[in-house]
Amino acid sequence: MNTYYLECISCGSIFNGVVFKCPRCGGLPVFRYLTRKFEICVKKPGIWRYSSHLPPVRDVVSRGEGLTPISKLGGVLAKNEKFNPTGTYSDRASSVIASYFLTNRVSRVATYFEEDFTHSLAYYLSGISELEVLVREVLSLNVAELGAILNMGGSLTTVPNENITKYLDYVNPLTVEGLKTIAFEIVEKKIKVERIVVPVRSGVLAYSVYKGVRELVDAGVGIPYEVVAAMVKGESVPYITKLIKGIKFIEVGEEDVLESIVKLDRKGIKTKPISALAYAVAENLGKAVVVMTMGFKTTSYYGQRNANVRGEVYRIVKEAGEVTAYGVWKKAPVYTLRGIYKLLHSMERRGEVCSEVMYEGSRKVKYYRLCK
Ligand SMILES: [Zn+2]
The missing domain is CATH 3.40.50.1100 (Rossmann fold)
Structure with a gap:
């Protein structure tokens, strides 16, 4: 039995399965759940802690999205x-899309280049579906994003492959x-x-x-x-x-x-x-x-790489639940231990992570975790 249906937000048509665009009016169909009971399952990864109000999928693709500070x-x-x-928040969308594609064994996807979203999609679909990116305006391309998309196995074209008649639009249920x-x-x-x-x-x-x-x-x-x-x-x-x-x-x-x-x-x-x-x-x-x-912006010795280190450290803390600075460093040993200490300290000041001091014997140990 289905636990949901889709409803077009423009014309109100109802669909029992997933449709990406309303066949009657071209509007956006959205999920409606039959259950009203909202449950949070903290053991599930990323945004899937809210599975009771997400599309039911057999295979979840989560790569550390969500729970942002x-x-x-x-x-x-x-x-x-x-x-x-x-x-970007596109990762939340990509996680649901990739899970749906993996569950339904969709091996090939075409999409128009859209800043942030396409990059995120390439990251989530890597190893799941082949991604063909169609470019409307070559001069509008963001070169850094493009490099990342190609690195993750996406292909690029200005002319639609004639075998492909369906495109995944950013605006979809x-x-x-x-x-x-x-x-x-x-x-x-x-x-x-x-x-x-x-x-x-x-x-x-x-x-x-x-x-x-x-x-x-x-x-x-x-x-x-x-x-x-x-x-x-x-x-x-x-x-x-x-x-x-x-x-x-x-x-x-x-x-x-x-x-x-x-x-x-x-x-x-x-x-x-x-x-x-x-x-x-x-x-x-x-x-x-x-x-x-x-x-x-930073003047620390991390320089340009700081933004990435910060994201990486945040994900390590999130995945660990609670962890010491030393524990973080062991998972990311490419940085110095002193650097990790300094970074965690500055992240705590900004409210991006919280800490708690616990006693282990007579020794005080500081554990970092996400803020409640
Ligand atoms: Zn409609």
Whole structure:
């Protein structure tokens, strides 16, 4: 018996199996679960701790996505999605897509190049499905991302392979299921704010976070956070979010985004304009957690590699549950032990990890873990 069905958010058509696009109107079908009971299974990896409200799959592909830290940034809280394996929230979507493809033995996938998402997908599908990336505009390619995609076995073409008639679009029901786990994590931590602010872009992130919040409220365990989509003046509201009355749109001017970029830069934070945009809106409103990706500038001897070390150390702590600095170093011995100590210390200051001192005999030992 099916535990879910799909419903088109545009025309309301119902489907018993998974469809990626509504055959009647071209709209987005989304998952509806028959169970309302929300369960958290902490033993399952990554976002799959929320399996009761994710598409049922036999084979789970998790590569350390999710459980990203929430730390104070000026007057608001920031959920830093940089701590996902490829550095963006797309990894949450890719985990659900890869699990679905592995379960259904999909051996070949074609997709149009989309910044962040394609890179993430290549990482998750590596060893599972062959990925053919179709490029619309060669000049818009991000060369660093492209290199990463090719390294992971993706192939590249400007002309669609004639045997391929179906393309995986970033906006699809599995992406929504992955991205909504951002809301689940905020609810699980019972973050005391009134709203969640996200950049609007294609609208799929705002819609997904809104869906996550609603599902938990319906299950009786949620907090009815307001979902705010931040946009630049003059940007048009994407069709997905237009359909949802519960999402609030707030516009700011381009000069506000620039100001926000400069402000964050002064705090030593490197971020993309869309994150700076969401931050500007969150700061104006207050009582908010903002979903963003931010890296930290550093003058330490790690130099450019620091961002990667930080992500790696975070994943080691997450996987271990609790671990000493020495334990972290043993798993990542390419760095110096002193460097690991310093890094954990700075991560603790930023609220990215927490620690607890325990006694082993008469010896004090400091254990690091993710913050509760
Ligand atoms: Zn439809």
